[in-house]
Amino acid sequence: MSPLQRHPSNPVLAPADIPYEATLIFNAGVVKLQGKYVCVFRNDIGEVGKAKFRGTNLGLATSDDGVSWSVDAEPCIGVDFARELLRDFYPDRDVHYEILRFYDPRLTVIEGRVLMCFAVDTRHGLRGGMAWTDDFQKWEVVHLTAPDNRNLVLFPERIGGDYLRLERPFNSYGGGLLGADLFSVWLSRSSDMRRWGDTHLVLAAQDVPFANDKIGPAAPPVRTKQGWLTTFHAVHVDDTLGKRGWEDRWTKTYYAGLMLLDGDDPSRVIAMGKEPLLVPETPEERDGFRNDVIFPGGMLLEDDGEVKIYYGAADTVECLATAHVDDLLAWLHASK
Numbered sequence: 001m002s003p004l005q006r007h008p009s010n011p012v013l014a015p016a017d018i019p020y021e022a023t024l025i026f027n028a029g030v031v032k033l034q035g036k037y038v039c040v041f042r043n044d045i046g047e048v049g050k051a052k053f054r055g056t057n058l059g060l061a062t063s064d065d066g067v068s069w070s071v072d073a074e075p076c077i078g079v080d081f082a083r084e085l086l087r088d089f090y091p092d093r094d095v096h097y098e099i100l101r102f103y104d105p106r107l108t109v110i111e112g113r114v115l116m117c118f119a120v121d122t123r124h125g126l127r128g129g130m131a132w133t134d135d136f137q138k139w140e141v142v143h144l145t146a147p148d149n150r151n152l153v154l155f156p157e158r159i160g161g162d163y164l165r166l167e168r169p170f171n172s173y174g175g176g177l178l179g180a181d182l183f184s185v186w187l188s189r190s191s192d193m194r195r196w197g198d199t200h201l202v203l204a205a206q207d208v209p210f211a212n213d214k215i216g217p218a219a220p221p222v223r224t225k226q227g228w229l230t231t232f233h234a235v236h237v238d239d240t241l242g243k244r245g246w247e248d249r250w251t252k253t254y255y256a257g258l259m260l261l262d263g264d265d266p267s268r269v270i271a272m273g274k275e276p277l278l279v280p281e282t283p284e285e286r287d288g289f290r291n292d293v294i295f296p297g298g299m300l301l302e303d304d305g306e307v308k309i310y311y312g313a314a315d316t317v318e319c320l321a322t323a324h325v326d327d328l329l330a331w332l333h334a335s336k
């Protein structure tokens with residue numbers, strides 16, 4: 001049994017809490033800064049029950065306890081602002097044409113600053129990006145991946161002198177094994193946050209017994225005395241499923257998994273839970289825009305050993321689950 005306890009106030013952030021137009025509030029990144037929790041969340045705008053959306057923006061919220069949030073009056077990044085931020089990456093092109101959507105923020109505090117990883121849908125593929133901020137108002141985008149890649153998460157410290165990130169490229173070739181997507185978790189290194197490489201396969205889709213389609217990183221890793229503890233998302237497809245949620249057809253279930261990576265060389269997996277850490281069970285996880293989706297985007301280790309895991313539920317609301325770090329590690333070793 002997973003040691004995670006869902007918070008009784010779930011969902012901790014929902015469209016009704018947002019002071020501007022909001023239809024789906026999910027896939028948030030969360031950090032703790034000077035004792036305050038700060039969260040950047042994704043907001044998709046449309047009509048409840050309809051699988052067509054008019055736009056996506058990112059909103060900002062702060063909290064004293066990590067549970068009740070006070071949401072800023074306006075979104076912090078809309079698509080036009082995102083196009084401005086990315087303009088230098090398309091010097092000779094029309095950024096309005098190229099950039100379609102900016103979403104799925106992941107936050108890491110590193111060297112006293114906040115680094116946000118994000119995803120961008122472009123006319124020429126899906127790209128992951130990285131941006132520095134000190135105030136959540138001004139952003140300096142320092143990197144965009146080659147397409148197709150996303151689900152970037154940055155480790156909160158340099159290791160061996162380098163910045164490290166987990167990422168999920170979309171491979172199109174699978175040595176004859178394709179049929180399922182088989183997308184996997186990879187690790188890359190950088191000395192300056194701008195140029196990334198030295199890429200290693202960390203966890204393959206085939207390594208995860210509860211995924212038959214694809215996996216990818218989820219929330220940024222946290223350091224424990226045994227190594228880097230980190231979640232991943234794992235997708236199981238059942239082609240017999242039809243109408244679930246707002247789309248005509250949705251055949252996927254998203255689980256959260258947990259693994260421990262070597263403290264000095266996080267490209268090495270020390271342990272992976274063979275069972276999911278979190279299975280969609282509650283009404284808000286089972287029923288929404290996309291039913292049965294759990295997607296962690298924020299993981300914090302408190303001084304008293306409590307781990308907070310923030311996750312998007314059914315791509316519709318944001319939830320929280322907690323456990324003591326020792327119980328997570330014990331569960332991981334028992335289920336590996």
Ligand code: BMA
Pocket residue numbers: 027104254290293295312315
């Ligand atoms: C992925 C991304 C995520 C989303 C998930 C489940 O492809 O779009 O933002 O949570 O699908 O729909």
